[in-house]
Amino acid sequence: MSNIFDVIVAGVGGMGSASLYTLARRGQRVLGLEQFELGHNRGSSHGETRVIRMAYFEGSHYVPLVQRAYTLWDDLSAAAGQSVIVRTGSLEMAEPGHDFVERSEGSCIDHGLAYEVLDGAAIMGRFPAFRVRPETRAIFQPDGGYVLSEDAIGAHARLAVSHGARLHTGERMLDFKTTSDGGVVVRTDRGRYSAAHLVLTTGPWMSRFVPGLVESLATYKQAVAWFRPQVPAISAPGAMPVFIHFSDRGEFYGFPQHGARGIKVGGPHFARVAIDPDEPGREPTAEQVAELCGFVARHIPSAAGTPSAVSGCIYTRTLDEHFVIDRLPDAPQVLVVSPCSGHGYKFAPAIGEIVGDLVMTGGTTANIQPFALARFAAVG
Ligand SMILES: Cc1cc2nc3c(=O)[nH]c(=O)nc-3n(C[C@H](O)[C@H](O)[C@H](O)COP(=O)(O)OP(=O)(O)OC[C@H]3O[C@@H](n4cnc5c(N)ncnc54)[C@H](O)[C@@H]3O)c2cc1C
Structure with a gap:
C-alpha cells in the first residue's frame, strides 16, 4: 500500500x-x-453534545460561519442516515453587570436573525425548568440547539x-x-x-x-455533569432550550435531557484548571463538581441533587x-x-x-x- x-x-x-x-x-x-x-x-x-447557536456574543463575524455549519450538519445527517443535530432554541441569560445579551443581540441585528429578549418572569413562565433572578435578561434565538459530537x-x-x-x-x-x-x-x-x-x-x-504557540495556547480541564430531572416534561428538548447563564459566579451552560443520564451542565467557562493533555486523568476536581451542583440547585432546582455522571474535557484556549x-x-x-x-x-x-x-x-x-x-x- x-x-x-x-x-x-x-x-x-x-x-x-x-x-x-x-x-x-x-x-x-x-x-x-x-x-x-x-x-x-x-x-x-467527547461528552455526547455541544451547543450550537446563531446568536454569537463572541463576535458577529462568526455568524456566517455558523450558518454554513448548520447547512453542513443537515447535509451530514442526510448523508449518514442519522440525525446529528437537534434544534431546541438557545437561551442566553445574564444577570445585571454582564453584557452578553446585548452582544448576542448585536450579532442578531447585524445578520437579520430572529430573536426575542425576555426578562426574568418571562424566562420562568416560558421555560419552567429555570429559576432566575427577576432582573435577569435573556435572548432567545429559535435556531439554537445541540450537535451530537x-x-x-x-x-x-x-x-x-x-x-x-x-x-x-x-x-x-x-x-x-x-x-x-x-x-x-x-x-x-x-x-x-x-x-x-x-x-x-x-x-x-x-x-x-x-x-x-506554546505561550498562546493554554490547556484547561473543564467539568461537565449530568443530573436526572425530577420533572422530565419540563426538561425535555423544546420545553427546555440549550442555555448559557452569565453571573458573577461565572458562565455556565447546559442542555435539556438527552439520553438516560439527564440534563447536562458545564462550566464555569472561565475556570483555569491547567492540564497537560498527556496526563491520563480527566476526572473533574471536587470543587468543579460542587460548582456545577450549586449552579443546578440555584437555577434548575427540579434537577438538583447528586450528578448521575461527571466528566472532564480539555479547552485549548487562545489568548483572545x-x-x-x-x-x-x-x-x-x-x-x-x-x-x-x-x-x-x-x-x-x-x-x-x-x-x-x-x-x-x-x-x-x-x-x-x-x-x-x-x-x-x-x-x-
Ligand atoms: C467541556 C467542553 C465543552 C464544550 N462545549 C462546546 C459547545 O457547547 N459548543 C461548541 O461549539 N464547542 C464547545 N467546546 C469546544 C469544542 O468541543 C472544541 O472546539 C472542539 O471539540 C475541538 O475539536 P478539535 O478537533 O480541535 O480537538 P479534538 O476533538 O480533541 O481532536 C484532536 C485530536 O487529535 C488527536 N491527536 C493529538 N495529537 C496527535 C498525534 N500526535 N497523532 C495523532 N493524533 C493526535 C487527539 O487524540 C484528538 O483525537 C467545548 C469543549 C469542552 C472541552
Missing part, C-alpha cells in the same frame, strides 16, 4: 474528521492519523473512508519535516508517510507541533479566545487548525470545508482573517 498522499490530517477529532471527509469527498488521496480510538474521551470533543465524528470518519480516505487509529504522529519540493514527511510510531499538505488538527496537543486557522508562515503546506477556546465544535463541518478550500484552491471565501497566526508574535 502506498505511503504517499495528497494530504495528511493529523488528529481525527471534531475538526480532523470533518476535514478528512471534505478532502476525501473532493477526491483527495488523504490519510487521517489518530493516536487513540475514534470518539475517545481524552481530547475536546461523538456521533458526528463517527459519521464524518465513516463517510470519509467510504470516499476513499485511509484512517489509521491508534497511530501517533511523532513529528513532521518539510521537504525541499514543498511537501511534508510525517513520522509516526508505526511508519513514515509523505504528502503535499499536512493539516494539523491535534486539538489540545497543538503546541507540541507548533512550538511557537478566537480560533487559529492559518498556514505556518515558513511552511505554507502545513495548516494549523485549532478552533477551540470552548466554542469551536459547532463549526466543525464549516471548518472542514475551509480546510478543503485552502488545500485545494489556496484560498477561501470564509472570513478567517481573525484567526490568523500573525496576531501571536511568536509565530506570526
Whole structure:
C-alpha cells in the first residue's frame, strides 16, 4: 500500500474528521492519523453534545460561519442516515453587570436573525425548568440547539473512508519535516508517510507541533455533569432550550435531557484548571463538581441533587479566545487548525470545508482573517 498522499490530517477529532471527509469527498488521496480510538474521551470533543447557536456574543463575524455549519450538519445527517443535530432554541441569560445579551443581540441585528429578549418572569413562565433572578435578561434565538459530537465524528470518519480516505487509529504522529519540493514527511510510531499538505488538527496537543504557540495556547480541564430531572416534561428538548447563564459566579451552560443520564451542565467557562493533555486523568476536581451542583440547585432546582455522571474535557484556549486557522508562515503546506477556546465544535463541518478550500484552491471565501497566526508574535 502506498505511503504517499495528497494530504495528511493529523488528529481525527471534531475538526480532523470533518476535514478528512471534505478532502476525501473532493477526491483527495488523504490519510487521517489518530493516536487513540475514534470518539475517545481524552481530547475536546467527547461528552455526547455541544451547543450550537446563531446568536454569537463572541463576535458577529462568526455568524456566517455558523450558518454554513448548520447547512453542513443537515447535509451530514442526510448523508449518514442519522440525525446529528437537534434544534431546541438557545437561551442566553445574564444577570445585571454582564453584557452578553446585548452582544448576542448585536450579532442578531447585524445578520437579520430572529430573536426575542425576555426578562426574568418571562424566562420562568416560558421555560419552567429555570429559576432566575427577576432582573435577569435573556435572548432567545429559535435556531439554537445541540450537535451530537461523538456521533458526528463517527459519521464524518465513516463517510470519509467510504470516499476513499485511509484512517489509521491508534497511530501517533511523532513529528513532521518539510521537504525541499514543498511537501511534508510525517513520522509516526508505526511508519513514515509523505504528502503535499499536512493539516494539523491535534486539538489540545497543538503546541507540541507548533512550538511557537506554546505561550498562546493554554490547556484547561473543564467539568461537565449530568443530573436526572425530577420533572422530565419540563426538561425535555423544546420545553427546555440549550442555555448559557452569565453571573458573577461565572458562565455556565447546559442542555435539556438527552439520553438516560439527564440534563447536562458545564462550566464555569472561565475556570483555569491547567492540564497537560498527556496526563491520563480527566476526572473533574471536587470543587468543579460542587460548582456545577450549586449552579443546578440555584437555577434548575427540579434537577438538583447528586450528578448521575461527571466528566472532564480539555479547552485549548487562545489568548483572545478566537480560533487559529492559518498556514505556518515558513511552511505554507502545513495548516494549523485549532478552533477551540470552548466554542469551536459547532463549526466543525464549516471548518472542514475551509480546510478543503485552502488545500485545494489556496484560498477561501470564509472570513478567517481573525484567526490568523500573525496576531501571536511568536509565530506570526
Ligand atoms: C467541556 C467542553 C465543552 C464544550 N462545549 C462546546 C459547545 O457547547 N459548543 C461548541 O461549539 N464547542 C464547545 N467546546 C469546544 C469544542 O468541543 C472544541 O472546539 C472542539 O471539540 C475541538 O475539536 P478539535 O478537533 O480541535 O480537538 P479534538 O476533538 O480533541 O481532536 C484532536 C485530536 O487529535 C488527536 N491527536 C493529538 N495529537 C496527535 C498525534 N500526535 N497523532 C495523532 N493524533 C493526535 C487527539 O487524540 C484528538 O483525537 C467545548 C469543549 C469542552 C472541552
